[in-house]
Amino acid sequence: MIYLDYAATTPMREEAIHVFSEASRNYYGNPSSLHDIGTKANNLLESCRLEIAQSISGDPKGVFFTSGGSESNILAIRSLLNGKNQKNGAHLITTSIEHSSIFNLFKQLEKEGYLVTYLPVNHFGHISLTDLENAISENTVLASIHHANSEIGTIQPIEEIGKLLKKHGILFHSDCVQTYGKVPIDCTSSQIDSLSISSHKIYGPKGVGACYISPKVKWNSYFENTTHEKGFRPGTVNVPGIASFITATQLIHKEMKDDFKRYTQLREMLVDGLSKFSRRIQIEGHSDSVLPHIIGLSIEGIEGQYTMLECNRHGIAISTGSACSVGKQAPSKTMVAIGKSSPDAKQFIRLSLGKQTTKEDIYKTIDVLEIITSSY
The missing domain is CATH 3.90.1150.10 (Aspartate Aminotransferase, domain 1)
Incomplete structure (x- = not known):
């Protein structure tokens, strides 16, 4: 066959499978545990966090591991909005061609009292920077615009978008699941406040991903009293899967x-x-x-x-x-x-x-x- x-998913590469097996055998401790076995797993986890940060020119303090791109999208946006402590009348911007995890989230946010503008695209799938600027109001708090479309592959002018949003003091989230490991991503030069990536798009295991939120912006956890991943999400961290993800990350960026x-x-x-x-x-x-x-x-x-x-x-x-x-x-x-x-x-x-x-x-x-x- x-x-x-x-673009839907990739087979795991042999190197990632090998690392998953070895990490499962040798780094099985809960990284939140205070004994030596837990500390060993936590040390590996933190080195993985550093690798992700370096691959996007970010700060390792802003890297949070998740179950994949969809969860990263949802928790990033929810956490950033929680940090704003406002809902009714707050204005959000996205596009009409976002991944379903974001598109459906914004539809839900409308029901919760947010106002949402869905930017149109031209026949190439590009948004207009003029349309984006015209959509901005004094109540706009966040925009979510993907780096590239998953169906036709059109890449958005991410640096120009980031510059425009930063000028107006608007938080910028970008779904980078399809572009990670395919084209360079620099969240600093693009002025991206948060982004999402996924392991299974780059020959790593399914059920693993990462979210980046710049330490310079305020966020509050969507889940109260959560302790894992610095309060970002609940659940024991999948250290073997993350180690395998990092192996795939290192190789795909090299290639x-x-x-x-x-x-x-x-x-x-x-x-x-x-x-x-x-x-x-x-x-x-x-x-x-x-x-x-x-x-x-x-x-x-x-x-x-x-x-x-x-x-x-x-x-x-x-x-x-x-x-x-x-x-x-x-x-x-x-x-x-x-x-x-x-x-x-x-x-x-x-x-x-x-x-x-x-x-x-x-x-x-x-x-x-x-x-x-x-x-x-």
């Missing part, structure tokens, strides 16, 4: 430049191959400001669900969008936001490349999509 769904170049070449092969046999296929998203390993496309007249099932029948695993939205009847909100009608939005599919993707996989995928397109 050819796997082209790396990042080479991976980016290779994914760009494979993407160009795929796009060129598809353009030669069908004008019905449209590549979605930005052509330059994009994560090269994510290719969103629409096939005119064919629902994405059918294309996905036919690809699966031919031994190729793709998706119809974000894994967190699969199974819903509604079309992709990203496709609708970039101007597609509901029927056209349902024609969307996503191919995402990874370390095991080869040129032969790309050639086979082109052939299969040609068969599907020509026979429908």
Whole structure:
């Protein structure tokens, strides 16, 4: 089977599996325990915290380990808003194409008394800095804008966004789950107050992630009387999983430049191959400001669900969008936001490349999509 769904999740790399096994065997203590075994686990945990901080140019005091990207998003925003100690009338800004964990959280926050502006995007999936500035009011306290879209890969102008929000004294959270380990992230130069990352997107274990909140900003825990992770979240810390996550982090950052170049070449092969046999296929998203390993496309007249099932029948695993939205009847909100009608939005599919993707996989995928397109 050819796997082209790396944006949904990745297989664990052997080095991460090995570290998980060794850490489980040798660092099994609870890092909150005061005996030597607990101290040994805590020392490893703190070294892992430092590694995450260095990878994003942050302060290790602001790194908190979680169960993944969704929890990191939710707890970061909730904790920052708790630090503001205000609700009714407070204004928040996000985009219309955020990951479901953030989009659904903001819908819940509206029910709790917050006012929310959902920024539109253009047909490339970019927000307008003018729209962002016009949305800001004297009551705006926080904005959450992702680094890159998980369905079409469009990268937002994160540094310009951070500069604008900082000028107005607005907290800035960014979902960096898809970009971490794929492109450089510098929370200092981007003036990001908090961000989220996830292990299973970079060949580490599932159920592990991290949240960064700058020590310069105030936050209060969403969970009262919590002691783990400096009061950020409850539950015994998963030291073996975190150690495995750090191994994946170190390796993917070492390989990042080479991976980016290779994914760009494979993407160009795929796009060129598809353009030669069908004008019905449209590549979605930005052509330059994009994560090269994510290719969103629409096939005119064919629902994405059918294309996905036919690809699966031919031994190729793709998706119809974000894994967190699969199974819903509604079309992709990203496709609708970039101007597609509901029927056209349902024609969307996503191919995402990874370390095991080869040129032969790309050639086979082109052939299969040609068969599907020509026979429908």
